[in-house]
Amino acid sequence: GAVVSQHPSRVICKSGTSVKIECRSLDFQATTMFWYRQFPKQSLMLMATSNEGSKATYEQGVEKDKFLINHASLTLSTLTVTSAHPEDSSFYICSAQGAAGVAYFGPGTRLTVL
Amino acid sequence: GENVEQHPSTLSVQEGDSAVIKCTYSDSASNYFPWYKQELGKRPQLIIDIRSNVGEKKDQRIAVTLNKTAKHFSLHITETQPEDSAVYFCAVYYGQNFVFGPGTRLSVLP
Numbered sequence: 001g002a003v004v005s006q007h008p009s010r011v012i013c014k015s016g017t018s019v020k021i022e023c024r025s026l027d028f029q030a031t032t033m034f035w036y037r038q039f040p041k042q043s044l045m046l047m048a049t050s051n052e053g054s055k056a057t058y059e060q061g062v063e064k065d066k067f068l069i070n071h072a073s074l075t076l077s078t079l080t081v082t083s084a085h086p087e088d089s090s091f092y093i094c095s096a097q098g099a100a101g102v103a104y105f106g107p108g109t110r111l112t113v114l
Numbered sequence: 115g116e117n118v119e120q121h122p123s124t125l126s127v128q129e130g131d132s133a134v135i136k137c138t139y140s141d142s143a144s145n146y147f148p149w150y151k152q153e154l155g156k157r158p159q160l161i162i163d164i165r166s167n168v169g170e171k172k173d174q175r176i177a178v179t180l181n182k183t184a185k186h187f188s189l190h191i192t193e194t195q196p197e198d199s200a201v202y203f204c205a206v207y208y209g210q211n212f213v214f215g216p217g218t219r220l221s222v223l224p
Contacts, residue, residue: 032210032211034211034212042216042217043203043214043215043216043217044158044203044214046211046212046213046214049210049211057210093157093158095212101146101207102148102160102163103148103160103212104160105150105157105158105159106157107156107157108156108157
């Protein structure tokens with residue numbers, strides 16, 4: 001099946017710093033990428049949808065100035081958590097959707113903000 | 115917007131028995147319904163999917179059925195094994211994104 005990578009897998013940072021998470025589709029071109037946040041024992045919460053070359057569409061309640069998303073190419077999307085705070089600590093997962101419409105998940109990034 | 119419900123939230127079955135998880139959705143325009151399996155600490159993995167022009171799809175021990183009229187679809191796992199223990203999420207492709215159900219924690223008891 002299609003492969004989606006995500007980097008880093010884990011990151012620990014100090015409060016106030018920014019963290020960038022990369023999501024790559026390795027063997028297919030992703031027309032759309034999704035970013036999710038998952039709390040322990042809970043479902044995936046969609047944060048934003050990004051299409052290559054255009055601005056991301058954010059879900060209600062997600063601050064676009066805090067969670068910067070860039071989808072510069074058909075194989076790469078980045079999520080930058082700016083001025084991170086402890087409440088931003090979570091598991092962030094990207095999903096890449098190819099031309100067939102099927103979405104595949106990255107392995108996730110566990111962010112811990114001290 | 116689309117609303118997806120999933121039942122049950124937890125399910126325990128004896129090894130070898132069948133498990134059924136059901137999801138309901140609200141918008142009849144939704145046309146693609148995948149199921150994901152998520153093991154603890156790992157990414158969700160697509161296990162089976164179905165499109166709105168099909169009523170049933172089967173892949174070995176896993177099957178999905180779709181009732182478009184009633185707006186629900188179900189995951190069926192037969193001859194369950196301990197490695198089937200995981201959290202299962204249904205999803206509905208609505209508009210240009212996926213809406214996920216809250217998940218079902220399946221435990222297969224040896």
